[in-house]
Every structure is written in structure tokens, then in C-alpha cells.
Amino acid sequence: xxxxxxxxxxxxxxxxxxxxxxxxxxxxxxxxxxxxxxxxxxxxxxxxxxxxxxxxxxxxxxxxxxxxxxxxxxxxxxxxxxxxxxxxxxxxxxxxxxxxxxxxxxxxxxxxxxxxxxxxxxxxxxxxxxxxxxxxxxxxxxxxxxxxxxxxxxxxxxxxxxxxxxxxxxxxxxxxxxxxxxxxxxxxxxxxxxxxxxxxxxxxxxxxxxxxxxxxxxxxxxxxxxxxxxxxxxxxxxxxxxxxxxxxxxxxxxxxxxxxxxxxxxxxxxxxxxxxxxxxxxxxxxxxxxxxxxxxxxxxxxxxxxxxxxxxxxx
Amino acid sequence: xxxxxxxxxxxxxxxxxxxxxxxxxxxxxxxxxxxxxxxxxxxxxxxxxxxxxxxxxxxxxxxxxxxxxxxxxxxxxxxxxxxxxxxxxxxxxxxxxxxxxxxxxxxxxxxxxxxxxxxxxxxxxxxxxxxxxxxxxxxxxxxxxxxxxxxxxxxxxxxxxxxxxxxxxxxxxxxxxxxxxxxxxxxxxxxxxxxxxxxxxxxxxxxxxxxxxxxxxxxxxxxxxxxxxxxxxxxxxxxxxxxxxxxxxxxxxxxxxx
Amino acid sequence: xxxxxxxxxxxxxxxxxxxxxxxxxxxxxxxxxxxxxxxxxxxxxxxxxxxxxxxxxxxxxxxxxxxxxxxxxxxxxxxxxxxxxxxxxxxxxxxxxxxxxxxxxxxxxxxxxxxxxxxxxxxxxxxxxxxxxxxxxxxxxxxxxxxxxxxxxxxxxxxxxxxxxxxxxxxxxxxxxxxxxxxxxxxxxxxxxxxxxxxxxxxxxxxxxxxxxxxxxxxxxxxxxxxxxxxxxxxxxxxxxxxxxxxxxxxxxxxxxxxxxxxxxxxxxxxxxxxxxxx
Numbered sequence: 001x002x003x004x005x006x007x008x009x010x011x012x013x014x015x016x017x018x019x020x021x022x023x024x025x026x027x028x029x030x031x032x033x034x035x036x037x038x039x040x041x042x043x044x045x046x047x048x049x050x051x052x053x054x055x056x057x058x059x060x061x062x063x064x065x066x067x068x069x070x071x072x073x074x075x076x077x078x079x080x081x082x083x084x085x086x087x088x089x090x091x092x093x094x095x096x097x098x099x100x101x102x103x104x105x106x107x108x109x110x111x112x113x114x115x116x117x118x119x120x121x122x123x124x125x126x127x128x129x130x131x132x133x134x135x136x137x138x139x140x141x142x143x144x145x146x147x148x149x150x151x152x153x154x155x156x157x158x159x160x161x162x163x164x165x166x167x168x169x170x171x172x173x174x175x176x177x178x179x180x181x182x183x184x185x186x187x188x189x190x191x192x193x194x195x196x197x198x199x200x201x202x203x204x205x206x207x208x209x210x211x212x213x214x215x216x217x218x219x220x221x222x223x224x225x226x227x228x229x230x231x232x233x234x235x236x237x238x239x240x241x242x243x244x245x246x247x248x249x250x251x252x253x254x255x256x257x258x259x260x261x262x263x264x265x266x267x268x269x270x271x272x273x274x275x276x277x278x279x280x281x282x283x284x285x286x287x288x289x290x291x292x293x294x295x296x297x298x299x300x301x302x303x304x305x306x307x308x309x310x311x312x313x314x315x
Numbered sequence: 316x317x318x319x320x321x322x323x324x325x326x327x328x329x330x331x332x333x334x335x336x337x338x339x340x341x342x343x344x345x346x347x348x349x350x351x352x353x354x355x356x357x358x359x360x361x362x363x364x365x366x367x368x369x370x371x372x373x374x375x376x377x378x379x380x381x382x383x384x385x386x387x388x389x390x391x392x393x394x395x396x397x398x399x400x401x402x403x404x405x406x407x408x409x410x411x412x413x414x415x416x417x418x419x420x421x422x423x424x425x426x427x428x429x430x431x432x433x434x435x436x437x438x439x440x441x442x443x444x445x446x447x448x449x450x451x452x453x454x455x456x457x458x459x460x461x462x463x464x465x466x467x468x469x470x471x472x473x474x475x476x477x478x479x480x481x482x483x484x485x486x487x488x489x490x491x492x493x494x495x496x497x498x499x500x501x502x503x504x505x506x507x508x509x510x511x512x513x514x515x516x517x518x519x520x521x522x523x524x525x526x527x528x529x530x531x532x533x534x535x536x537x538x539x540x541x542x543x544x545x546x547x548x549x550x551x552x553x554x555x556x557x558x559x560x561x562x563x564x565x566x567x568x569x570x571x572x573x
Numbered sequence: 574x575x576x577x578x579x580x581x582x583x584x585x586x587x588x589x590x591x592x593x594x595x596x597x598x599x600x601x602x603x604x605x606x607x608x609x610x611x612x613x614x615x616x617x618x619x620x621x622x623x624x625x626x627x628x629x630x631x632x633x634x635x636x637x638x639x640x641x642x643x644x645x646x647x648x649x650x651x652x653x654x655x656x657x658x659x660x661x662x663x664x665x666x667x668x669x670x671x672x673x674x675x676x677x678x679x680x681x682x683x684x685x686x687x688x689x690x691x692x693x694x695x696x697x698x699x700x701x702x703x704x705x706x707x708x709x710x711x712x713x714x715x716x717x718x719x720x721x722x723x724x725x726x727x728x729x730x731x732x733x734x735x736x737x738x739x740x741x742x743x744x745x746x747x748x749x750x751x752x753x754x755x756x757x758x759x760x761x762x763x764x765x766x767x768x769x770x771x772x773x774x775x776x777x778x779x780x781x782x783x784x785x786x787x788x789x790x791x792x793x794x795x796x797x798x799x800x801x802x803x804x805x806x807x808x809x810x811x812x813x814x815x816x817x818x819x820x821x822x823x824x825x826x827x828x829x830x831x832x833x834x835x836x837x838x839x840x841x842x843x844x845x846x847x848x849x850x851x852x
Contacts, residue, residue, distance in 0.1 A: 061809050068628065084811050089628040131810035151647070160795045160805070165713065168705075174713040299646075300810040302628070364747050383753045394748035397846045398766045408752030410762070441847020459752065 019220070021053040022227055025063045025075035028056055028256050030182045030270060031103035031211035033249030034279050035076040036256055038238035047230035056260060060132055067217050068092055073224075074216035074231055080133040082215055083291045086309045088302035094221045096214045096232050097312045098283040099239060102276050103211030104134055105185030106141075106200035108177035109170060109193070116199050117145035126161040126169060126178035134179040135160070136294035137209055141179075141200060143297070152298060170194055181211070183265060183273030190269050201276070208284035209291070211277060213312075232314040236281050243279040246271060283312050336514055336523060340462075343489060343496045345506035347549070348516030349557060354499040358467050361497060362388045375462060387461035391468040393452040395440040401427065402436040405455045412459075426458035427451075429488060446477035450484070457492065464494045470505065479537060482508055486534060503546045503553075508537050515549060517556045525552055631814040640818040643803065653822060655798040656787065663719045664783040667726025668776060674727075675734020676760050676768075685735060692731050700725035700782070701789035708794065715797050718790040725786025726779040733775025737768035770846050777835050784823070 024043070026035040043052035055072060057063045060081030066072035068089055076099060085093055108114035114123065120142065127135040138158060139149060148154020161169045163184050169175050170193040178185065178194070188194035214235050221228045242249045250270040258264050288310035295301045338344045346354045359365035360372050363382040372379040374386060387408070395404050405423040414422070427433050430450040440448055449469055456464055470478040482505055489496060489509075500506050506513045507529060515525040527549065531541055603610075613633060619625055620632035627635065643649040678684035700721055707717040707724075741764065749763040791801020800819055807815030842848075 059809075061811055064811055081811070088811050089626065129809040130806045160802075160809070161713075162793055164705075165708065165793060168708050169713045172713050300812075302812060359747075362747075362751050364750060382751045386751075388748070388751040390744050390748055392744060394742070394744045396745065396749075396763065396766070398769070407749070407754070407762070411749075411753040411755075411758055439845065439847055455752070465751075 019050060019073065019224065019227075021051045022047050022220075022224075022231060023053045023055060023071070023073045024231070025055045025057050025066060025072045025077070027058065027060070027063070027076070028253075028260055030249070030253050030273050031100045031277060032076050033246075033253060033274070033277070034099050034235065034238040034242040035212070035214075036252035037242055037248060038235050040252055042234040042238045047234060048224070048226035050224075050227050056256070059129065061129075064093075067215070070217070070219075072217075073220040074214065074228075076212050077215055078133040079210045079213055079288060079291050080131055080136045080295070082213060083136075083288065083295055083305060083310075084131050084300055084302070086305045087292075087295065087300075090303065090306060090309070092218055093215050093309075094218050095283065095288075095309060095312050096216055096221075096228070096314055097235060097281045098210055099212040099214055099235065099279065099281070100242075101208050101210050101278045101280055101282075101284070101287075102205060103182045103273075104137060104179055104204060104209075105182065105189075105273075105276055106177065106179050106197045106204070107185045107188050107194035108197050109173065109175075110195050112176045114177050114197060116197075117141045117147065117203075120145070120156050120177065121147055122155050123176040124157040124159050124174070126159050126166060126175040126180070128163055128181060129160050131295065131298070131300045133209065133211065133291070134181060136291050136298070137204060137207075138179045139294040139298055140207070140290055141203060143294070144203070149298070167191065167193065182276060183269050186269050186273040186276075187265070190266070190272075205276075207287050207290060209287045210283055213283060229314060239279045239281050246274040249274060281312075283310075285310055336526075338463075338495060338497060338512075340495055341493050342512060343498065343510045345498045345500060345510040345513045346516055347500055347503060347506045347513055349501060349553065354501075354516055355467050358388070358465050358497060358499050361463075362386055362465050364388075385462040386465060387456035387459045387463075388465040389449075389452050389456050389467065389469045392472055393440070393445075393448040395448055395451055395455070397440050400437050400439055401432055401443070401451045401454075404440070404451055405458050408455065408459045422458050423454075426454040429457060429491070430454045430484070444477075445473050446481055449473065449481060453485070453488070457488070457494075461494055464496045466496065466498045468500055469498075471500065471502070478502075478505070482537070485509060490533060503549045504537065504542060507542045507545045507549070508535055513549070515552060515556075517560060524556055525549075628811075628813065631817065636814050636817045636821065639812075639814040640821060643815065643818055647803070648798075649800075649803065649822070652798045652800050652803050653826075656791065656800040657826070659715065659719055659722060659791075659799070660783055660787050663722025663787060664726045664780055666719070666723040667783065668730050668779055670723065671727040671730025671732075671779070672734050672765075672772065675731045675738065676764055679735050679738040680760065680764070689732070689735055692728055696728045696732065699789075700728070700786040701793075704790055704793055707790075713794060715794070718787065718794050718799075721790040722783050722787040726783040729782050730772075730775055730779045733772060733778065734768065737771035737775070738764065740771060741767045770842050770848055773835070773839050773842050776838075777831075780830065780835070784827070788823075 024035075024039075026032045026039070039052070039054050043054070046052065055066070057066065057075075060078045063072065063075045063077050064081050064085045067075055068085065074096070082093065082095065112123070113119060125138060127138055129135065135158065139152075142149060142154070142156055147156050149156050149158045151158070159169075159175055161175065161178070163181070166178060166180060166184055167188065170178070170188055177197070178188070179200075180188065185194070185196070189196055214232070216228055216231070250267055253270065254264045254267075289307075292301070292305045292310070295305075336344075346357060348354055356365060360367050361374065361379065363372075363379045363384075363386070374384065377384065379386075395401075396407065399407065402420075402423055405426050406419045409419040409422060424433065424436070427436055430453055432447060432450050432454060435443060435447065440451070443451065449472075452469070470481055473481065486509060496509075498506065498509060507527075510529055513527040513529065514523045515527070516522065517524045527545065529545065531539065535542070616630075617633050620627070620630060620635075631639070640649075674688070678688050703724060704717065704721055707720045711717040711720050745767060746763065749759055754763055788801045788804065791799040792805040795802050795805070800823065804816060804819045807813070807819060
């Protein structure tokens with residue numbers, strides 16, 4: 001039985017000692033632009049006396065795992081993964097502030113004649129992953145047009161396609177359209193593989209769906225209120241700067257991309273993608289409620305999400 | 316008929332010094348000697364499985380360039396194919412030569428009858444005793460109707476009783492089919508019992524040191540006093556050889572040390 | 574009276590024998606499954622006692638419930654069927670290709686010395702690294718997944734074949750050659766059957782490599798049914814119970830193929846080839 005006890009400690013064990021750094025996670029995507037600026041400048045002096053330890057993640061679910069397992073204190077993350085985490089592990093995370101709204105583009109293969117959500121009946125539409133912000137947004141769009149995804153008994157096939165495989169999927173005609181995170185929709189358009197669908201983009205813009213929010217673990221926020229507040233303020237300063245100077249965001253993004261993959265994206269494409277984003281600390285409550293509804297409709301939600309979890313709370 | 320069945324003039328591989336001998340057609344010849352005297356090497360070269368470094372081997376009036384051409388071989392550990400039945404093993408060589416199925420079956424059954432294995436044709440090798448395995452191996456060689464049968468210590472892995480029985484059988488089979496046989500063994504009595512001619516090989520680098528012609532009429536009996544005398548004589552000769560070889564090696568070691 | 578007693582005695586003897594048989598069967602079952610039962614017990618205890626958060630480790634009951642939901646609502650059997658079909662196809666292609674290459678080039682020093690190090694080197698590269706290439710060549714579809722699965726099987730099979738060929742008894746080869754076998758006939762009727770026992774071990778290894786490559790590829794190339802897609806779904810929506818349910822399915826399939834296919838194949842080969850240690 002000793003083995004059982006050890007196992008339990010290992011699984012449940014999250015340290016409660018004073019931290020020696022604030023561990024902040026982010027992803028190398030353009031919608032994390034303010035986070036990149038914050039990491040470069042705003043976080044450098046430290047947060048309430050604590051240095052910032054940045055960690056780059058490949059996807060939202062991985063950030064959630066890191067947060068819930070106690071190896072990350074705060075993270076820039078999409079609202080989709082945040083909402084799903086709240087359903088599975090209620091009260092473990094805290095929504096701190098908004099970062100970027102928009103940042104997704106609906107594009108369709110030329111010749112498919114897709115100009116509105118209604119045209120998606122019987123089509124295959126790519127999103128980056130199940131349960132991510134684009135997947136949930138697409139389900140909202142379908143719902144409004146009276147359509148359903150095939151896994152909900154409808155005839156629109158929602159196909160998860162990793163961003164890296166998206167260009168090839170379009171080239172080979174595997175999918176007819178995509179709701180893509182910036183800058184991948186713009187990239188497809190620039191390469192002539194897809195064209196924007198303005199009607200859809202307008203609807204998405206009206207909903208003010210966030211692309212990136214800032215969250216922290218409830219444990220960290222409670223134990224370190226000063227550092228948490230400093231984090232929110234530093235992030236807000238970065239958001240303001242990103243809103244004023246998109247070129248700085250594009251440069252910071254390319255620097256990070258260069259550092260991690262050795263490649264840079266075309267500056268024009270990046271700036272076009274940034275056109276569709278709006279850096280803001282505000283989180284539209286209606287947008288978060290929509291995310292929850294979409295997650296529940298798709299059967300992703302592990303449980304109910306408390307309405308309070310949808311409102312940013314810094315202190 | 317062609318007088319010289321095969322001649323070998325050896326190269327200077329360490330296992331075997333230049334060696335020459337001739338076997339008459341229809342003759343039963345044994346190569347006898349201690350381990351490491353190059354008997355098996357010699358046989359492998361006649362079979363065409365090994366190439367001499369120098370010199371040449373000739374069989375049935377033609378130089379040996381590879382296996383086949385009227386020669387068949389029986390190996391020390393039978394070397395049966397474990398995944399085939401007795402019949403499958405015996406048929407294998409015929410299959411390799413593209414013999415039609417019906418003829419194959421007929422010839423294989425005939426060979427199996429000759430070695431008294433007709434009751435176990437559908438067994439696999441691991442279901443047989445050591446003696447039965449070696450009989451199957453002999454049948455596998457005989458089915459090729461070889462003019463020359465090469466046998467590499469075929470009975471050395473068997474117990475004494477089985478060995479005696481199989482020696483008798485081999486004598487009978489040889490009298491029935493009369494192939495030329497080159498028989499390698501380290502058992503002196505076996506060699507004397509079966510052969511027309513016995514070549515005694517030395518150890519160390521191998522070479523022929525003495526040749527015995529045995530004209531005791533067949534069928535022979537292993538308990539024949541003449542055979543026992545012969546065996547005694549060969550044994551004496553071999554002992555002297557072993558001592559000589561040891562001396563030679565010591566001399567070589569001395570030279571190398573200098 | 575006495576006859577009745579005798580009848581009862583005989584019946585009693587049968588009952589004793591029957592109960593002995595049942596006991597032996599029960600012991601046999603326990604001997605094979607004690608470890609699984611222990612894991613299940615610890616798992617259940619840990620979750621029932623509330624020592625871990627359910628989102629980190631769902632209880633056995635929850636996972637079974639999720640498995641039921643997946644089977645009824647998401648048609649997991651269709652995914653399982655699609656995955657198994659791809660697995661068997663890809664594995665079979667990889668096995669045939671690997672063994673053929675091994676046999677055809679293993680006979681020649683020059684060919685083997687040139688080819689073997691390349692395959693051994695490739696074995697160190699995760700097969701999934703070739704997925705982008707496979708997608709470009711075969712398309713963003715099941716064919717690319719199949720190609721990756723076949724390639725993942727091919728590498729260990731070719732290496733296993735080379736290894737097996739070096740273990741063929743030289744005497745057996747000499748016996749075959751002395752009987753006149755050569756070239757393709759020799760490869761087909763002697764070399765191939767001679768390496769079959771070693772290849773059975775290779776087949777199992779190939780199977781596990783096929784599984785790995787297939788799962789990794791199915792996670793990326795989505796849009797068709799497959800366990801990899803469900804596994805990824807569970808990861809993406811943070812549903813650890815879905816992930817564990819799929820792992821459970823893969824585990825059961827793995828144990829079943831080992832017991833029903835590979836163990837039997839191995840026993841048959843060992844019997845037919847007369848190898849010692851056959852159980």
C-alpha cells in the first residue's frame with residue numbers, strides 16, 4: 001500500500017512554497033503578439049520582484065496540461081482551451097485579462113462558390129484542432145446558418161488539420177474551406193490557394209471572439225496577488241503598444257519564429273493578418289458565453305462552466 | 316572407363332598442404348586422420364563447395380567448378396531441412412534440378428525404401444532419431460543417383476550401436492548401387508571395414524602420409540581379425556604422426572621466436 | 574442400497590474431478606492476470622479514495638463509461654475497424670518488402686554492406702518524420718498513412734531479415750548447394766524457410782512499429798475514421814478519460830493479437846521447425 005501512497009502524492013503533489021519565478025507560457029503565433037512584446041520589454045524588469053520564465057508551447061491543450069500539473073503559473077491561451085479546462089477542472093484557472101480579439105479568417109478554395117455559412121452544407125472545413133477557438137467558432141457559424149457538424153449529426157465535415165499541413169491540404173483539395181488562425185488564412189490567400197469569405201469574417205468580428213486571453217492558475221493568483229497584478233499590468237502595457245505599432249508585433253513574431261524554427265514569414269502577409277486582429281484587454285462576455293455553448297453542443301465540455309469564470313478578474 | 320576419377324593437387328592453405336590422390340571409378344575410398352587434418356576441406360573441394368587456392372580438382376573427366384555434376388554429399392550432422400518432411404528432404408535435390416513431380420515422388424520413395432525409412436516419410440527431422448536422420452540424409456544424396464558419393468563423417472555424431480548398424484547398411488547399399496565413395500572419418504575400424512583404399516592423413520597442416528589397400532572380400536564383418544590388425548597398424552602410424560606434428564610445431568614456434 | 578451408495582460415490586468422484594479442473598482453470602487465469610487485477614485495484618483505490626483529481630486520473634468506472642459512450646455515440650468500432658485495416662495492410666506491405674529486400678540483398682556482401690547501414694540509420698529516425706514527404710507523394714489521405722505504416726514496418730523487418738540470414742547454418746546452405754540449389758530457387762526454398770523462426774520475432778517487432786507509426790500518422794492526417802484521431806480528440810479537448818479509453822482499446826487489441834495470433838504462430842513454427850523450448 002506504500003506504493004499507492006507514493007503514487008497519490010506524485011499525482012496530486014503541487015508545491016505550495018514561494019516561487020522563484022513566474023512561469024509564463026505562450027505559443028509562437030501572431031495572435032500572441034502582445035505576449036511577445038511583453039516578454040521582450042515589459043517582463044524584463046520582473047513582476048513584483050520575481051523574474052519571468054518564458055516557456056513556448058505548441059498548442060493550447062499542452063499549455064492547459066502544464067498549468068493544471070503545476071509546471072506553469074500563467075499562460076497566453078485561446079479561449080477555447082480555457083473554457084474546456086474550466087469544464088473539466090472547475091476553478092483551477094483564473095481568467096485575468098483579454099489580449100487579442102479577432103485573429104481568425106475564414107477562407108475557401110476558389111471555385112467552391114462558398115460566400116456564406118449556408119454554402120457549407122456537404123463541405124469539408126478545416127480547423128486546427130478539436131475544441132480550439134476556431135473549431136468552436138465554426139460550430140457557432142454553422143449553428144447560425146441552421147447547419148450541423150457531422151459529429152453532431154449534420155452534413156458539414158469539420159476536419160482537424162494542423163497549421164503546418166494546411167497549405168498541402170488546400171493544394172490537394174482535401175478540404176473546401178478553413179477557419180484558420182492568423183496568419184495562415186492570409187498565407188493561403190497570398191499563395192492563391194484560397195480566397196477570403198468576407199461575410200463570415202464580418203460575423204466573427206461582430207461576436208468579438210478573443211483570439212488570446214491571459215490566464216493564471218488559481219493557486220498562483222491567490223498565493224501571489226502582487227505578482228499577478230503586476231503580470232496583468234505589464235500585459236496591458238504590451239497590449240497597448242501592440243495596438244499602436246503592429247510592425248513591432250510582426251518583428252517580434254518573426255524573431256521568435258526565427259529562433260525556434262529558423263524561418264521568417266513574409267512581412268506583408270503578417271501585417272495583413274494583423275489587420276484582422278484587435279489588441280485589447282477587454283473580454284466580451286457574450287463571446288465567452290458563446291464559446292461555452294459551442295463546446296457543450298459539440299460534446300467537448302466535461303462539465304458546466306461557472307458564469308463567473310467568463311469574466312476577467314485580476315485581483 | 317576413364318581411369319582417373321578425380322585428382323587433387325592442393326594449394327598451400329594452412330589447413331591442407333599440397334595433396335594429390337586419385338580415386339578409381341566405383342571405388343570406396345576413406346580419408347582418415349585426427350581432427351584438423353583437412354579431411355573435410357578436401358571433401359568440400361571435391362564437392363565443389365570450396366575452391367582450392369591453387370591446384371585443381373577433376374571429377375568424371377572434367378574440372379570441378381561448382382557443386383553437382385554427378386556428385387552428392389552427406390554431412391556430419393545430417394543437415395536435413397527441418398521444415399520439410401523426410402520425403403520433402405529427399406525430393407529437394409530433384410526439385411532443384413526441375414524433375415517432374417510424379418517422377419520425383421517415385422524416385423524419392425525408392426531411395427527412402429533403400430534406407431528403410433518408408434514408414435516415416437511424412438515425419439519431420441526433429442521427430443526422428445539420430446540414426447534415422449542420417450539414413451534420410453543418405454537417401455537425399457542417393458536419390459540424385461550420384462556417380463560419386465561424398466560422405467563427411469556421417470556417423471560421428473551417433474552412438475556406437477547405431478554407428479555399427481549404419482556401417483552395415485552402408486556396405487549393403489554400396490554393394491547394391493556401387494557408386495564411387497569418398498568417405499571421411501576419424502574412426503579407423505569404420506574406414507577399414509568399408510573401404511577399398513584408406514588414405515591416412517597427418518594432423519597439423521594436412522597431407523597424406525600412408526595409403527592402405529584393403530582386399531578383404533565383401534560382405535565383411537567388423538569383428539574380422541584382419542580388420543583389427545589393420546586398425547592396430549594404422550593407429551601406430553597415426554601416433555607417430557601426431558608426435559611428429561607436435562615436434563614440427565615446436566620447431567616452427569622456435570623459428571618464429573627467433 | 575449398496576448400488577445407490579456406489580452411484581453416489583462415482584458421482585462424487587466426478588464432482589471432485591470437475592472442481593479440480595475448475596480450480597486449475599482459476600489458477601491459470603490468476604497466474605496470467607494477477608498483474609492486471611493489481612493495477613485495476615490500485616487504480617480504483619486511488620480514485621475512490623479521492624487522492625487524485627478526477628481530471629488527472631479518472632476512475633476505472635468513468636473510463637469504462639466513456640468507452641461505452643464512445644462505442645455508442647462516436648462509433649468507436651468504425652474507428653477501430655479502419656485503424657486495424659490500415660494496420661494489417663501497412664504491416665503486410667512492410668513485412669513483404671522488408672523480407673524481400675533482406676533476402677535478395679542479404680546474399681551479397683556488396684549489396685548488404687551498402688544497404689544495411691542506411692536502413693539501420695533510418696531506424697533511428699522516427700518514421701513519422703517522413704509524414705510530410707508521404708503527404709506530398711501520396712496525398713493528404715489514407716494512402717500517406719498506409720505508406721508511413723508500411724515504412725515503419727519495413728525497416729525493422731529488413732534488419733531482422735539480415736540478422737536472421739547471418740544465423741542460417743552454413744552446413745544447411747552447403748547441403749542445399751550440394752544438391753544443386755542456386756539463385757532464386759535457393760533463396761525461395763532454403764534461405765526463406767530457414768529464417769522463418771527468427772522472422773516470427775521480427776514480425777512481432779514490426780507489428781509494434783506499425784502501431785506506433787500508424788497512431789502518429791493518424792493524429793496528423795485526419796478526416797478519416799481511426800483510433801489516432803480519437804486519441805488526438807481526447808488530447809485536444811483535454812478529456813483524459815477519452816485518451817485512457819482509447820489506450821485501453823489499443824492495449825486489449827495488443828494482448829489479443831499477441832495471444833491469438835503471434836503466440837499461436839510461434840508455437841506452430843517452433844513445432845514445425847522442431848525448435849527446442851517450444852511450449
